[in-house]
Amino acid sequence: MKDIIRLPIFFLFVVILLFILFFGLSVLAYWGIVHSEGREAALQAVEAGLPGLLVQVLPAAVFAALFILMAHIAAKPGSRFLSLLIPLAGAFVLLAVGYQILQQLEPADRQTAGVSRAGAVEPSSRRYLVPGVFNTAESKVIYIEQIGERTVSPVVLVEGGSADRKLLYFPQGFVLVGDDSVVLRMGMAGMDRNTLEIDPQPVYGAMFDEGPVLKRLFSDVDFLNRELLRVFRSSLPEFYFAVLALVVAFYGSGMFLRLSRWHLLNITLALLALRGLLALFCLLGEGVVFELGKDMSNPQALKFLPEVVLFVVGGLLVLIDLLFVPFKRKEGV
Numbered sequence: 001m002k003d004i005i006r007l008p009i010f011f012l013f014v015v016i017l018l019f020i021l022f023f024g025l026s027v028l029a030y031w032g033i034v035h036s037e038g039r040e041a042a043l044q045a046v047e048a049g050l051p052g053l054l055v056q057v058l059p060a061a062v063f064a065a066l067f068i069l070m071a072h073i074a075a076k077p078g079s080r081f082l083s084l085l086i087p088l089a090g091a092f093v094l095l096a097v098g099y100q101i102l103q104q105l106e107p108a109d110r111q112t113a114g115v116s117r118a119g120a121v122e123p124s125s126r127r128y129l130v131p132g133v134f135n136t137a138e139s140k141v142i143y144i145e146q147i148g149e150r151t152v153s154p155v156v157l158v159e160g161g162s163a164d165r166k167l168l169y170f171p172q173g174f175v176l177v178g179d180d181s182v183v184l185r186m187g188m189a190g191m192d193r194n195t196l197e198i199d200p201q202p203v204y205g206a207m208f209d210e211g212p213v214l215k216r217l218f219s220d221v222d223f224l225n226r227e228l229l230r231v232f233r234s235s236l237p238e239f240y241f242a243v244l245a246l247v248v249a250f251y252g253s254g255m256f257l258r259l260s261r262w263h264l265l266n267i268t269l270a271l272l273a274l275r276g277l278l279a280l281f282c283l284l285g286e287g288v289v290f291e292l293g294k295d296m297s298n299p300q301a302l303k304f305l306p307e308v309v310l311f312v313v314g315g316l317l318v319l320i321d322l323l324f325v326p327f328k329r330k331e332g333v
Contacts, residue, residue, distance in 0.1 A: 003078040007086045011069045015094055019061035026053045034127060051105040056225050058102060062095045063250050067274065070254035071267065077328045084322075087254075091247045096240055099232065128182045129175070134158075140196065142184070150175055155186050217275070220282040227285055227306065238304070245311035249277050252317025255325050277313065281306050 027046065030053065034045040066087055073083045129135055131147045141158040152175055157168040170186040184196045224246075232239040253273035257266045284306040 003082040003086070007069065007073070007078075007082060008090060010072065011065060011087065011090050012094075014065040014068050015061055018064050019057060022057040022061050022064075023053060026057055051102070054105065055099065055102045055229075056222075058098050059095060059224060059228060059246075060221060062091055062098075063246070063274075066091045066247070066250055067254070067270070070251070070270075071257055074254070074257040074266070075263075080327050083327070084318075088247060088251055091251070092243055095247065096243045099228065099239075099243075103232065128177070129184075142196070144173075147175075152184070155184075157186060217278075220278045223282045223285060224278065227281075231304075231307075241304070241311075242307045245307040245314065246281075248318065249281075249310040249314030250274060252314040252321065253277060255317050255321035258321075258325055258327065273317075277310065280313070281310050284309055 027050070030049055031042060031046050034042045069087050069090075073087070077083065129144055129147055129152065131144050131152075134141050134143050136142075143156040143158075144152045145154050146152065151172055153172040155170040155173040157170065158166075168186070173184055173186040176183040176185075181197045186195075228239070228242060231242045253270050256269040256273050259266050259269060288305065
């Protein structure tokens with residue numbers, strides 16, 4: 001019965017450790033992205049984004065710690081009942097209660113406004129344009145000498161193909177920073193001659209480019225955070241069900257950690273299962289629900305399809321684990 005003390009302490013320790021690690025990396029990455037806006041503006045943006053970052057790293061820390069705990073149990077199996085109860089209950093309580101506590105750190109006006117992403121401070125054009133160097137915009141190149149709050153001056157626009165490039169000079173330009181794009185209009189007010197739409201890619205964002213595989217993973221994690229925030233603001237019972245579905249599904253993937261006597265193969269299969277569950281959750285939420293909602297009179301009924309599917313899949317994995325996968329595998333079997 002030592003598992004009743006050993007497993008909760010181990011799980012809590014790993015969650016705290018991973019939470020601090022993920023939070024530190026998130027703050028560092030966010031600081032790098034807003035650094036181009038100047039020291040004071042960057043500090044203000046990071047300070048405003050801290051509550052959001054805390055909320056965003058909690059699910060990742062809990063689920064990563066859950067996987068480590070399941071790997072620990074597979075390596076040193078103890079009580080079958082406690083190995084089922086403690087990970088499920090511990091992950092559910094830490095995520096459900098911790099999420100509510102961290103949400104209280106968000107300012108009330110931002111909670112009611114529906115701000116879900118870190119860094120609620122409105123970005124300036126300095127986050128996306130660099131003075132004194134050539135910036136790319138669509139298929140063109142622009143050179144900006146000085147960047148103000150909403151204006152840039154002067155501006156040199158390089159356009160045309162490689163054989164017929166030409167330079168256009170504008171004494172002033174105007175910048176409008178939106179959620180999905182940055183619009184740059186060259187020319188004096190009322191005499192705009194050229195308009196460019198720039199993807200809102202932060203100046204130093206390339207330094208934190210994760211590559212296509214990790215970028216897709218982080219995109220799915222971002223959707224998971226948005227979905228948790230949506231159901232949390234909808235109602236607590238719905239939020240509790242969403243947390244339960246995620247915990248059951250991710251716990252069910254632990255079955256693969258004891259599938260064979262080859263530990264490296266087991267870990268690989270478990271990680272692939274975790275990745276597949278997260279991808280399925282996002283595919284249902286961003287693709288299937290959206291497409292079906294367009295053809296149904298009551299798309300609200302589909303809102304919890306990702307959670308229901310994940311709960312069913314996770315429940316089946318747990319059932320298969322209990323019925324067919326040995327909890328304590330003999331050496332060489």
